[in-house]
Amino acid sequence: MKKSYKYIFGPVPSRRLGKSLGVSPIPQKTCNYSCVYCQIGRTTHFTNTREDFFPRNEILDEIKDAVEQLDFDYVTFVGEGEPTLSKSLGWLIIETKKLTDKPVAVITNGALLYDPQVRNELLTADVILPTLDATTQELFKKINRPKKELDIEKIIKGFQDFREKYTGQIWMEVMVVDGLNDSEEDIAAIKKVLDRIKCERVYVNVPIRPPAEKWVKIPTKERVIEICKILNAENIDSYEETEGFHIDKDKDLKEQILKTTLRHPLRESQILSMLDLPEDEILQLLHEMEANGVIRKKIYNEKTFWVRTKQKE
Ligand code: SF4
CATH class of the missing domain: 1.10.10.10 (Winged helix-like DNA-binding domain superfamily/Winged helix DNA-binding domain)
Incomplete structure (x- = not known):
C-alpha cells in the first residue's frame, strides 16, 4: 500500500493545473473569511494572524518525499482554508523550488496581499490563483464575511501592488452567487478592478457543491455566460465538480x-x-x-x- 501523507494530497486532476500535487500548510478550516458559498462549511478557526501551525520542516520533508515519488504538473499550496495564514509559506515555496523544476502555484483568497511581507513571499511562486467576488465593503461583508479588520479597498490595492512587481501569472477566480454579486453593477465594478490588475486569466465559478449557507443559489446558465463575456473569462462551473478527486487503487x-x-x-x-x-x-x-x-x-x-x-x- 502507498504511503499516506499528513500535509500532501493527490496529485488530483485539475483543469487549470493538470495533475496538481496539493500541500496544505494549515489546519482544517483556518481562514480569514467565512464565505457564504464555502464548500467546507462555516469557518471554525476564524483568524487573520499568520502562524506556524505545524513544524515547517515536517511539511517540507513530506514535499521532498512526494516530489520524488509522484508524477505531477504543479505543486499547489492550498488548504482547507487560507494557505497564506501559514507564516512559513514563503520559505516553503523557496525550498520546494529547490526540490523540483515543476511550477509552484498558490490558491488563495488574496486578502493578505495588503501585507508587504505576504506579497514578497508570493513573488517566488509561478502562478497565483486568488479570488475577487466583491468591490464594495458592504458586498464583501455579505459574500465573504471577512475578519472585521479586513478592508476590500486595501485588499484591491494589495492586488495592484503585487501585480506591479510580480512576473508570474495571476489567474483570478470570481465566484458568482445568484442575487448577491451577479448584478450588472457589481459585475461592471469587478471588471474595472480586473482591468487594473491585468490578470493573465479570469475564471468565473458558481457554487456547484453544497455551500456553507443553504440559501446560496447558482445563477442561471444564461447569466453565467453573460458574466463570462463581460469579464472576458472562462466558465469553470461545468468542470469544477469533477475536479479534485482521484482514486488510487493502491490506497x-x-x-x-x-x-x-x-x-x-x-x-x-x-x-x-x-x-x-x-x-x-x-x-x-x-x-x-x-x-x-x-x-x-x-x-x-x-x-x-x-x-x-x-x-x-
Ligand atoms: S476563502 Fe476559501 S476557504 Fe475561506 S471561507 Fe472562503 S471559500 Fe472557504
Whole structure:
C-alpha cells in the first residue's frame, strides 16, 4: 500500500493545473473569511494572524518525499482554508523550488496581499490563483464575511501592488452567487478592478457543491455566460465538480473518501463512476461510513453529495 501523507494530497486532476500535487500548510478550516458559498462549511478557526501551525520542516520533508515519488504538473499550496495564514509559506515555496523544476502555484483568497511581507513571499511562486467576488465593503461583508479588520479597498490595492512587481501569472477566480454579486453593477465594478490588475486569466465559478449557507443559489446558465463575456473569462462551473478527486487503487478507499470530503463534498454519481467496483458494494461502504457518523448525505441542486461530519484523519 502507498504511503499516506499528513500535509500532501493527490496529485488530483485539475483543469487549470493538470495533475496538481496539493500541500496544505494549515489546519482544517483556518481562514480569514467565512464565505457564504464555502464548500467546507462555516469557518471554525476564524483568524487573520499568520502562524506556524505545524513544524515547517515536517511539511517540507513530506514535499521532498512526494516530489520524488509522484508524477505531477504543479505543486499547489492550498488548504482547507487560507494557505497564506501559514507564516512559513514563503520559505516553503523557496525550498520546494529547490526540490523540483515543476511550477509552484498558490490558491488563495488574496486578502493578505495588503501585507508587504505576504506579497514578497508570493513573488517566488509561478502562478497565483486568488479570488475577487466583491468591490464594495458592504458586498464583501455579505459574500465573504471577512475578519472585521479586513478592508476590500486595501485588499484591491494589495492586488495592484503585487501585480506591479510580480512576473508570474495571476489567474483570478470570481465566484458568482445568484442575487448577491451577479448584478450588472457589481459585475461592471469587478471588471474595472480586473482591468487594473491585468490578470493573465479570469475564471468565473458558481457554487456547484453544497455551500456553507443553504440559501446560496447558482445563477442561471444564461447569466453565467453573460458574466463570462463581460469579464472576458472562462466558465469553470461545468468542470469544477469533477475536479479534485482521484482514486488510487493502491490506497485505502475509505481513507481516500474521508480525506477528500475534508476538502470538499463528493457527488455520489462521481464516486460511482470512478470506481471499478459493483455499485451495491460502493453504496454499502458509504452507508457504513454514514452509520459510523463520519460522513453524511446532502442533497444540493438536485444531486446527492456526501459530506464530512467529523474532523479526524
Ligand atoms: S471559500 Fe476559501 S476563502 Fe472562503 S471561507 Fe472557504 S476557504 Fe475561506
